[in-house]
Structure formats: C-alpha cells, structure tokens
Amino acid sequence: MAGLSFDLIALQLFAGLALGAIYVLFAIGLSLIFGMLTVVNFAHGAFYMVGAYVGLYLISIGGNFWICLVAVPIAIGLFGLAVERVLIRPLYGRGIDYPLLLTFGLSYVMVECVRIAFGKTGYPFDTPEVLQGAVDIGVGYFPLYRLFVIGATAVVLLALWLFLEKTSFGLIIRAGARDPQIVRVLGVDVSRVWLIVFGIGTAIAGFAGLLAAPLQGVIPEMGGTILAEAFVVTVVGGMGSIGGAVLAGLLVGVVVSMTSLFAPEMAKVSIFALMAIVLIVRPQASSAAPD
Amino acid sequence: MKRRRGRGAGREGEGEFRRRSLSAAVQLAINNVTKERGVIFNSISQSDAINEAADLSKYTFHEALNPHMTSGAVGRYAFAKFGKKVAFLTADYAYGHEMVRGFLEVGKEFNIENLGDIRHPLGTTDFSTLLPRLQALKPDILCISNFGRDQQIALKQATDFGIKKSIQIIAPLLSHASRVAAGPQAFEGVVGGCSFYWGIEDKFASTKAFNDAFRKMYDGKLPTDYGALGYGGVRTVLEAVKGAGSVETNKVVAALEALKYDYYKGPQYYRKCDHQSVQSVLVIKSKSKDMKNESDVFEVLSTEEPNEKYLRTCEALGHKS
Incomplete structure (x- = not known):
C-alpha cells in the first residue's frame, strides 16, 4: 500500500468523526430511554428502520426530504407513544428484563410487518439533489450529505440539551429519572413523563433512520447492525449518560476509522475490543448515572 | 426440486434432485450432504470451490457462473x-x-x-x-x-x-x-x-421464448439473472430425466453430462471433469438514463462466448486428466 500522508490521516480522522456523529444520533435515543426509564429498548433499531420506510413512503406520495425531516420524527414519536402506553407501561416495576424481552420481540414483529408491507428487497433512497456530491474540506473531498448529517446531529443534540436543561418539563424529567417516587409525591404524573421521554427517544431513532437512508438505502433489516454498534456506544459512554453517549459515539467512529486505515478487516472487531477494554478498565463507567 | 421416491424405487436419493440459490457457503454445505447421499445437486450460486476436486462429486453440477x-x-x-x-x-x-x-x-x-x-x-x-x-x-x-x-x-x-x-x-x-x-x-x-440479461432476446430465440413465457406468467414482468438461473437449473435436470427416460440417478447424471442445451441464453453444456456449465458471460454497464422500462437497467457491452479456455483447467481444479 502507498505511504500515509498527513492529508489522508486528517481525512480519515474526519471520516471517523462523521461516522461517530451517526452513531451518536442513533445511540442518543437509546441512552435517553435507558437513562430516564431504565428500559433497554431492543426495538430501537426497528424504530430507526420504520423511520426510513416512513420517509420512503412520504416521498413516494409526493413529499420531499425536507418535509420528511419534520414529519418522520413526529410520526415515529407518535408510534413510540402508542407503544409505551399500550405495551411498555404495564411492565414498569417488574424488572429490567420484562421490557427488554418485550422490545426484543416487538423488533421482530416490526421488521416482519415492514417485510409484508414493502417486501424483502430493499429500496433506493436518493440523496437530496442539493446535498449530492463531495466538497473540498481542505484535506480532501468529503460527501456533502455527510456534512449535513453532522450538522443535523448537532442541532438534535442542542435541542435535546435545551429541552432537558432549560425547560421546566426537562427539570421534571431529570428529577423523575433520579427519584420517581418523590416526583410522584409532589403531584407530578410520572407516567406521563415516561410516555413523553419514550416518544422523544423513538422520534430521534426515526430521524436517524431517515438520515441514514440516503447513505445506505432502505431494507427491513437495516436496524439490526447499527443496534449492536449503538449498544457499544451506550456501554462505552455509560448506560443512560447522554453526554457519555456523545463522547463515546465520536470515539467509536474515530477508532473504526483509524483501524480501517491500518487494518481494515479488523474495523468491525475494533469497536467491540474498545468496549471490552472499557468494561475491564472502568467497569463502573458502564453503569453511569443519568446526566 | 424434490421428487418423492415411489415404492420399490432404487437406493436412497434415487429420483431426488436439488437446485439451490443461496450463498456460496450454504451451497457448499448442501453439496456436502447431497454428495454423501448420492443426490443430484445443480447449484446456481457462485463459487470456485464447488468445481474443485475436494468438493465436487459425480452428483454435483454447477449451472451458475463462477468467480x-x-x-x-x-x-x-x-x-x-x-x-x-x-x-x-x-x-x-x-x-x-x-x-x-x-x-x-x-x-x-x-x-x-x-x-x-x-x-x-x-x-x-x-x-x-x-x-x-x-x-x-x-x-x-x-x-x-x-x-x-x-x-x-x-x-x-x-x-x-x-x-x-x-x-x-x-x-x-x-x-x-x-x-x-x-x-x-x-x-x-x-x-x-x-450470466443473463433479458435484453439479449434480440440475439437468441431461446431468450425471447423464455422472456415471453415469463411475461405471460408474471403480468408482463421480465426475468432477472437469478430468475433465469433458477429456471435453467431446474430445466436442465428435467430435460436430463426426459432424455434418460428414468429418474435413476446414474442415468440422469449421464444424461446431464451429455446435454448440449440452449434453454434461455444461448448454447451451454456441462464440462465433463467438473460439471461446470460452459456458457457465455455478459459484460454489462449499469444505466441511469434512457431506460425503456423498469427492467431496462443494464447495457450489454460485450459477450464472452462459451469456451473452456475461460475456465480453470481440470488439472488446476485437482481433477485427473
């Protein structure tokens, strides 16, 4: 192989951060739901996949990508509200394994429903015309759409942070995550809070699925692979820690990218190796308290 | 494809044939079982290994192209x-x-x-x-x-x-x-x-006939490459059974080895040493504009005609010459 140049290493690093942004966007909803509700949502990948399919459907009936950016998270968020209200809520207080098993089964049902409705073969999802092509970022050419994904992730994170830190409802959510009983005693309907948190988490998953669609097309199984990677991010960042998920997502992206440069066939294994190292060196980090 | 053995039929596997389209690994795993049981297996998955002496058996045929x-x-x-x-x-x-x-x-x-x-x-x-x-x-x-x-x-x-x-x-x-x-x-x-593109129907009468039959059966749709391979994999075995006048495995194997056929893409035959179907390979380019219908996705740039010189030699595959 030809020698490494500074530009190549810098571009590789940037590619890793961009990949990390995608991991962050996907993992953040998972982390939010676990951090606030202590629900390990195994259906998160299925919500992500349904988000991509809802976008595909909306475009097929005359919508466009920009409309989808608003409509998809709303649709998947509403779907998430229904799932929480009907399926998850009855399981609160029964132990962490009950919602885990339920969402695990739900993910299979959702994938199968999409296969029945849309077929098993995937569909193309074109990059929006204004975001097509690559731009020079100083060290090489990089796809414009990936830069857009980084920007969109930053906007989602900022909005989430403002919502949780600067609004009174966010204060209730944080208090509820810390001690739901006290919040309940204070007259707050905690179940309503959980409902909204679950809705927000799934809305972000749907949004991530929509953003991923132009990168890889749409197939019913698309949520499966990224779910495993998202769990790595949430474990490395500390289960339930939103700030940790952001840092871990970026770290995982960079680790994958730099491994790809020197030992590409090891890229996939590298993220699991990273998780193993974190679990060995800092086991307490994997069960960090919510931010 | 599987046909149940009739009462009094020959040994295990007699009259039973397999045609499969899955990954190369699954293909090789199926082949391991079929060769052990003496069942004819006509594979339509891609693999070089299936032609090699270590994997091949007299019951193994390969209708698909190989890498x-x-x-x-x-x-x-x-x-x-x-x-x-x-x-x-x-x-x-x-x-x-x-x-x-x-x-x-x-x-x-x-x-x-x-x-x-x-x-x-x-x-x-x-x-x-x-x-x-x-x-x-x-x-x-x-x-x-x-x-x-x-x-x-x-x-x-x-x-x-x-x-x-x-x-x-x-x-x-x-x-x-x-x-x-x-x-x-x-x-x-x-x-x-x-291996196949419906657009070669202008060149081969067999392709035109296959496309027309497919259109008639599937509301005007055109066959894909793997659709055609599936058809070829089954048709060759059925024709061999007809030719042999029997479902007895050894007779069907002999009929397949003797088969010179043109069922959907021009002339083909199975090479004696590795049972690889000697056939044309199409070099194609993907289209993005001027598509006449939803199946008009490729342009055929060239055709490499069937010739054993394009296959690995029987010696290289480990077969005795």
Missing part, C-alpha cells in the same frame, strides 16, 4: 479499456477472495499493477472510512469484489465520495435485483459481469 469466469470476462474487458493501475475493495470471505484471485489471474495478461486490496468484513454498512484510502491510491480501476447489500452500499457511498469522477468502478458480478434495490444513482456507470 473465475466473471472476474475473467470483466477483467479482460476493463483492463484493456480503463487502465492498468488497479485497487480492490473486497469482502473478507471466500467468495470475495475468489473474485480477487480471478482478477489477478487475468491481470497477468495485461500487466496490471495491484495498488492494494482493502478487505472489509461481510455485512459492512459504512464504507466511509475505507474510501479515502482507496482514493489516495489513485487507481485507474477500483474492483469492488463483494456482493448483495455490501455491494449496494459500497457503490452508493463511492458515488457520494465522488470516486466515479476519476476512477472506473468494476465488479465481477452485478445482479439485477441489487441494481433495482440500490437505484440507478448508485450503480451509474459501473461495469460488471452477469
């Missing part, structure tokens, strides 16, 4: 036209390695320069960390030696990175279904190989 044939045909076309500096993006499993081996073998005839082979795990969903390295190698040709979803995503993301502007992408095998699933944008301008 050596497709890489050879595509390489001979591309290396003469697009340049000698070649880089590879390869799925890290047997089928990926077989495709690269095919390219490198044919590359010797053209004195290609191998700039590097970047291998990715099977089921990779993001190639963004591999593509900058490939771009930095500045090849004339990038051989994408993977298949299915890996290929669809790799081509989509290579397009996003602007790789096609300066590098010709080739792939040993382009499937109709993958092209439809990934869309015209991702596959635009990619050159690859395939």
Whole structure:
C-alpha cells in the first residue's frame, strides 16, 4: 500500500468523526430511554428502520426530504407513544428484563410487518439533489450529505440539551429519572413523563433512520447492525449518560476509522475490543448515572 | 426440486434432485450432504470451490457462473479499456477472495499493477472510512469484489465520495435485483459481469421464448439473472430425466453430462471433469438514463462466448486428466 500522508490521516480522522456523529444520533435515543426509564429498548433499531420506510413512503406520495425531516420524527414519536402506553407501561416495576424481552420481540414483529408491507428487497433512497456530491474540506473531498448529517446531529443534540436543561418539563424529567417516587409525591404524573421521554427517544431513532437512508438505502433489516454498534456506544459512554453517549459515539467512529486505515478487516472487531477494554478498565463507567 | 421416491424405487436419493440459490457457503454445505447421499445437486450460486476436486462429486453440477469466469470476462474487458493501475475493495470471505484471485489471474495478461486490496468484513454498512484510502491510491480501476447489500452500499457511498469522477468502478458480478434495490444513482456507470440479461432476446430465440413465457406468467414482468438461473437449473435436470427416460440417478447424471442445451441464453453444456456449465458471460454497464422500462437497467457491452479456455483447467481444479 502507498505511504500515509498527513492529508489522508486528517481525512480519515474526519471520516471517523462523521461516522461517530451517526452513531451518536442513533445511540442518543437509546441512552435517553435507558437513562430516564431504565428500559433497554431492543426495538430501537426497528424504530430507526420504520423511520426510513416512513420517509420512503412520504416521498413516494409526493413529499420531499425536507418535509420528511419534520414529519418522520413526529410520526415515529407518535408510534413510540402508542407503544409505551399500550405495551411498555404495564411492565414498569417488574424488572429490567420484562421490557427488554418485550422490545426484543416487538423488533421482530416490526421488521416482519415492514417485510409484508414493502417486501424483502430493499429500496433506493436518493440523496437530496442539493446535498449530492463531495466538497473540498481542505484535506480532501468529503460527501456533502455527510456534512449535513453532522450538522443535523448537532442541532438534535442542542435541542435535546435545551429541552432537558432549560425547560421546566426537562427539570421534571431529570428529577423523575433520579427519584420517581418523590416526583410522584409532589403531584407530578410520572407516567406521563415516561410516555413523553419514550416518544422523544423513538422520534430521534426515526430521524436517524431517515438520515441514514440516503447513505445506505432502505431494507427491513437495516436496524439490526447499527443496534449492536449503538449498544457499544451506550456501554462505552455509560448506560443512560447522554453526554457519555456523545463522547463515546465520536470515539467509536474515530477508532473504526483509524483501524480501517491500518487494518481494515479488523474495523468491525475494533469497536467491540474498545468496549471490552472499557468494561475491564472502568467497569463502573458502564453503569453511569443519568446526566 | 424434490421428487418423492415411489415404492420399490432404487437406493436412497434415487429420483431426488436439488437446485439451490443461496450463498456460496450454504451451497457448499448442501453439496456436502447431497454428495454423501448420492443426490443430484445443480447449484446456481457462485463459487470456485464447488468445481474443485475436494468438493465436487459425480452428483454435483454447477449451472451458475463462477468467480473465475466473471472476474475473467470483466477483467479482460476493463483492463484493456480503463487502465492498468488497479485497487480492490473486497469482502473478507471466500467468495470475495475468489473474485480477487480471478482478477489477478487475468491481470497477468495485461500487466496490471495491484495498488492494494482493502478487505472489509461481510455485512459492512459504512464504507466511509475505507474510501479515502482507496482514493489516495489513485487507481485507474477500483474492483469492488463483494456482493448483495455490501455491494449496494459500497457503490452508493463511492458515488457520494465522488470516486466515479476519476476512477472506473468494476465488479465481477452485478445482479439485477441489487441494481433495482440500490437505484440507478448508485450503480451509474459501473461495469460488471452477469450470466443473463433479458435484453439479449434480440440475439437468441431461446431468450425471447423464455422472456415471453415469463411475461405471460408474471403480468408482463421480465426475468432477472437469478430468475433465469433458477429456471435453467431446474430445466436442465428435467430435460436430463426426459432424455434418460428414468429418474435413476446414474442415468440422469449421464444424461446431464451429455446435454448440449440452449434453454434461455444461448448454447451451454456441462464440462465433463467438473460439471461446470460452459456458457457465455455478459459484460454489462449499469444505466441511469434512457431506460425503456423498469427492467431496462443494464447495457450489454460485450459477450464472452462459451469456451473452456475461460475456465480453470481440470488439472488446476485437482481433477485427473
């Protein structure tokens, strides 16, 4: 192989951060739901996949990508509200394994429903015309759409942070995550809070699925692979820690990218190796308290 | 395909035939069972290994192309036209390695320069960390030696990175279904190989007849490459049974070995030593505009006619001459 140049290493690093942004966007909803509700949502990948399919459907009936950016998270968020209200809520207080098993089964049902409705073969999802092509970022050419994904992730994170830190409802959510009983005693309907948190988490998953669609097309199984990677991010960042998920997502992206440069066939294994190292060196980090 | 044995029929496996289209690994696993049980297996999955003495049995037939044939045909076309500096993006499993081996073998005839082979795990969903390295190698040709979803995503993301502007992408095998699933944008301008394309109906009466029958049966739709292979895999065995006048395995094997057929894509026959179907390989290019119908996805650039010289030799496969 030809020698490494500074530009190549810098571009590789940037590619890793961009990949990390995608991991962050996907993992953040998972982390939010676990951090606030202590629900390990195994259906998160299925919500992500349904988000991509809802976008595909909306475009097929005359919508466009920009409309989808608003409509998809709303649709998947509403779907998430229904799932929480009907399926998850009855399981609160029964132990962490009950919602885990339920969402695990739900993910299979959702994938199968999409296969029945849309077929098993995937569909193309074109990059929006204004975001097509690559731009020079100083060290090489990089796809414009990936830069857009980084920007969109930053906007989602900022909005989430403002919502949780600067609004009174966010204060209730944080208090509820810390001690739901006290919040309940204070007259707050905690179940309503959980409902909204679950809705927000799934809305972000749907949004991530929509953003991923132009990168890889749409197939019913698309949520499966990224779910495993998202769990790595949430474990490395500390289960339930939103700030940790952001840092871990970026770290995982960079680790994958730099491994790809020197030992590409090891890229996939590298993220699991990273998780193993974190679990060995800092086991307490994997069960960090919510931010 | 399976036909139940009648009462009093011969030994186990008599009158029972298999035709399968799955991954190469599954194909080889099925072959292990069928050869042990003496069941005829006509495979329509791609693999070089199934032709080799270690895997082949007298009951094994291979209707599909193999990576050596497709890489050879595509390489001979591309290396003469697009340049000698070649880089590879390869799925890290047997089928990926077989495709690269095919390219490198044919590359010797053209004195290609191998700039590097970047291998990715099977089921990779993001190639963004591999593509900058490939771009930095500045090849004339990038051989994408993977298949299915890996290929669809790799081509989509290579397009996003602007790789096609300066590098010709080739792939040993382009499937109709993958092209439809990934869309015209991702596959635009990619050159690859395939065993069948409905568009050759102008050249072969058998293709026209097959297409017409398919259209009639499936509301005007046209057959894909793997649809045609499935048909070919079953039809050859049925014709062999008819020719043998029996379902007795040894007689059907002999009839298959003697078969000279043209059922859907021009002349074919099974080579005696490895039961590989000697057949044409189409070199195709993906279309992104001027498509006449939803199946009008490829343009046939050239056809490599059936010839045993394009196959690995029987000796190389470990068969006694």
